[in-house]
Amino acid sequence: MKALTQVDQITFTLKNRLFPLKNIFRIAHGARTEASVLELTICDGVHSAWSEVVPYERYGESINSVSQQIEQFFVQHQYAADLDQHICLLPAGSARNALDCAFWDLKAKKTHQGVVKLLKLPTAEPFITAQTLSIDNADAMANAIKKIAPAPLIKIKLDNEGIVEKVRAIHQASPSSLFIVDANESWSLGDLTQCVYDLKAMNVILIEQPLPAGKDHDLINFNSPIALCADESCHTSADLTYLKNRYDVVNIKLDKTGGLTEAVNLAQQAKKHGFEIMLGCMVGSSLAMAPIALLAPLAKYVDLDGPLLISQDRECGLIFEQGYMRIPQHFLWGNSGK
Numbered sequence: 024m025k026a027l028t029q030v031d032q033i034t035f036t037l038k039n040r041l042f043p044l045k046n047i048f049r050i051a052h053g054a055r056t057e058a059s060v061l062e063l064t065i066c067d068g069v070h071s072a073w074s075e076v077v078p079y080e081r082y083g084e085s086i087n088s089v090s091q092q093i094e095q096f097f098v099q100h101q102y103a104a105d106l107d108q109h110i111c112l113l114p115a116g117s118a119r120n121a122l123d124c125a126f127w128d129l130k131a132k133k134t135h136q137g138v139v140k141l142l143k144l145p146t147a148e149p150f151i152t153a154q155t156l157s158i159d160n161a162d163a164m165a166n167a168i169k170k171i172a173p174a175p176l177i178k179i180k181l182d183n184e185g186i187v188e189k190v191r192a193i194h195q196a197s198p199s200s201l202f203i204v205d206a207n208e209s210w211s212l213g214d215l216t217q218c219v220y221d222l223k224a225m226n227v228i229l230i231e232q233p234l235p236a237g238k239d240h241d242l243i244n245f246n247s248p249i250a251l252c253a254d255e256s257c258h259t260s261a262d263l264t265y266l267k268n269r270y271d272v273v274n275i276k277l278d279k280t281g282g283l284t285e286a287v288n289l290a291q292q293a294k295k296h297g298f299e300i301m302l303g304c305m306v307g308s309s310l311a312m313a314p315i316a317l318l319a320p321l322a323k324y325v326d327l328d329g330p331l332l333i334s335q336d337r338e339c340g341l342i343f344e345q346g347y348m349r350i351p352q353h354f355l356w357g358n359s360g361k
Contacts, residue, residue, distance in 0.1 A: 033106060035097060039086050040075075042173035042308060042333040046167075049158040051209035052081055058306040058333055061086050063093060063121040065129055070360060072128035074314075076117040076278055077305035081255070084117050097283040115259050115281035123282025124314045124356075132360030138317060139357070145320040149349040152258060153178040153203055153326040156193065161185060165192040172197035175346040182209040186218045194225040203324065205231040208255055212241045222331045223248045229301070229324060231274060232256060242269040252301055252324075252347055259285055260292040269298060272324065274303040275315065283314040290321050299323040306332050309340025313356035316341060316348070 042058040064073040078084035096118070100109050107126040107329065112117040131138045139146060154171050155178045156164050168177065177200045179193060192206065204222060206214075210233040222230070229250050234242065236255040252272035256262065258279040273293050275335050280286045290300050301324040312327045319325055330336040331343055339355040341348055 033097075034066045034068075035093075036064045037090050037093060038064075039090075040308075042335070044306070044332055045334055046332075047332070048156070048306060050180045050205070051158070051207035052158075058308075058329075059086060060307045060311060061089055061117070061121060063125050065125045067129065067133070070129055070132040071133060072125050072132060073310065073356070074121050074124035074128065075307055075310035076121045076124075077304060077307045077311060079116045082116065089117045089121070092116075093121060096122060110282070111284065113281065114271040115279065115285065117278045117281075119281035120277045121282075123284050124277065127314065128282055128356050129326070131205070131357050135319040135359045137357055137359045138283070138314070140359075142283075142317070144287075144317055145319060147319040147350055148318045149344075149347045150325055151175050151346055152328050152343070152348040153324070154328050154331065154346065155326070156180060158182060161189045161192040164189055165196040168193050168196045168200075171346075173199050176201050176203065176324075178205055178328075180205050180207070182206070183214045186210075186214065187221045190222055190225050190227065198226075200226065202227045203229040203231060203252075205254070206233045208232050208235040210234060214244065215245070215247075219247055219249055229272065231301075237320075239269055246250060250299070254303065257289075260289045263289075263292055263296050263298070266298070270298070272299040272301050272358065274326075275318070275322075276303045276305065277311070277315050278305055283317075285313060286318060290318055294321070301325070301326060304329045308333060308337045310337055310355055312341055313350075313354065316350055317357065319348075 040062050042061050050057050060075050060077050062075050078089045097235050110122045127138050153176045154174045158180045204227050229252055231252045232254040250271040253266050254268040254274040257273045271338045275286050275289055300322040302322045303326045304312050307329045309330045339353055
């Protein structure tokens with residue numbers, strides 16, 4: 024636990040929290056048994072607000088580096104009366120996400136208006152969220168899906184080994200489900216070409232980031248029968264021009280956009296550019312999902328099942344029922360504070 028630090032009547036604490044996972048979680052980039060998150064709490068002397076971020080090594084981040092960025096932010100702006108106006112000047116990433124989301128929570132409490140109202144967003148009704156299967160052998164993945172079948176939407180993490188075999192086994196175990204396949208940059212164009220029509224026949228409706236970010240120019244001339252989604256290739260609205268004609272969908276994650284402010288902007292700009300929206304997450308608690316969940320009415324695909332992967336979620340978190348997700352009335356983030 025960091026010591027409280029005074030900054031123009033704003034104090035802050037940073038805390039590293041570990042959430043054990045229910046099962047080993049494997050993706051093409053590696054495996055983990057716990058979610059290591061950074062929790063930021065800020066207080067103006069009257070109201071307390073908070074946020075959670077998940078620094079990701081893939082983007083050169085760690086708990087320590089993000090903590091240092093946040094601490095340095097407060098050192099540099101310790102006399103600023105409008106700290107939230109300086110947040111947007113930080114680079115997109117987990118540090119800006121933590122600050123941006125915490126200040127939105129604080130603003131909601133200070134103005135006695137929920138963040139949904141402040142941003143003029145439609146109220147999120149219960150919505151389908153993908154439930155995720157991590158990488159394993161075909162039999163193990165087929166057995167794992169039986170625990171959640173018949174889920175309406177399932178996300179399958181895959182590398183480039185046994186792609187069709189694994190999806191076939193999963194599809195046979197839950198034939199009524201729709202599937203998202205997430206390759207996490209692990210495929211080649213040859214892999215995609217060889218499997219895409221087979222996957223189409225097995226209820227796969229979306230493929231995430233098949234090729235490595237920055238090496239996906241081959242997708243310009245690829246006519247895919249399945250919608251392709253940019254994940255590692257899409258961080259902020261500045262990426263949209265590059266993504267045009269390569270992808271059909273963009274995956275919006277708060278730790279990539281650097282917070283809810285840019286996530287809203289990215290969603291709006293992506294729509295104008297003709298992209299569909301997917302909402303994604305790192306593995307964390309409902310506090311990390313809370314801000315992005317507000318954008319569900321704008322999205323065609325939602326993948327916010329992080330709280331289902333950890334052994335125990337936070338109190339007053341998101342509610343999951345039979346593949347659907349809803350925001351409770353007394354939510355842990357973004358309420359008016361009345």
